Amino acid sequence: MLLEGGRALASGPIADTLVRLDLPLAYFDDASIVMEGVVTEHDDRYGLLSLLLPGGRAALRFVHEPMEAGRQLRVTVKSRDVSLMTGIYEHEFSSVLNVLPAKVIEIADDANPSQAVVRLDVDGSPLLARVTRYSLGRQIAVGMQVWVQVKAVSLLA
Numbered sequence: 001m002l003l004e005g006g007r008a009l010a011s012g013p014i015a016d017t018l019v020r021l022d023l024p025l026a027y028f029d030d031a032s033i034v035m036e037g038v039v040t041e042h043d044d045r046y047g048l049l050s051l052l053l054p055g056g057r058a059a060l061r062f063v064h065e066p067m068e069a070g071r072q073l074r075v076t077v078k079s080r081d082v083s084l085m086t087g088i089y090e091h092e093f094s095s096v097l098n099v100l101p102a103k104v105i106e107i108a109d110d111a112n113p114s115q116a117v118v119r120l121d122v123d124g125s126p127l128l129a130r131v132t133r134y135s136l137g138r139q140i141a142v143g144m145q146v147w148v149q150v151k152a153v154s155l156l157a
Contacts, residue, residue: 019127031117031128032078033126034075038051039068042066055125057123061097075156076155077154084140086139098148099148107140116132
């Protein structure tokens with residue numbers, strides 16, 4: 001439940017509430033969402049845990065101690081740590097380990113005149129990205145397919 005000034009603004013599952021662009025949470029500087037998934041593996045060499053998202057096609061990798069496969073886990077993703085790309089991801093190397101296909105669901109103005117918040121769908125999981133208006137003006141629109149990038153060191157479980 002989200003309270004403000006002693007009154008309820010919203011209630012429901014945390015994953016659904018945090019991505020609502022009609023609530024003030026999405027516009028905070030440290031706005032974040034929660035993604036849930038199932039642990040699939042741990043890469044002991046690099047200390048990376050893999051989390052399969054509910055849609056079954058997208059997975060996140062992030063720095064974490066070993067954990068048994070099959071365990072349910074939630075990760076927190078800050079909207080300012082999500083970047084967007086259009087077109088085909090063709091880089092030979094990127095230090096960003098999480099590059100996932102997504103669809104732009106909604107775009108909302110931020111209180112800051114230089115920024116906007118974009119609500120995305122990643123294989124059935126909601127995600128927010130905080131971007132500059134300049135970036136938004138470079139052909140990001142509702143309904144389009146994009147690639148989201150999230151650094152593995154940015155995710156918190």
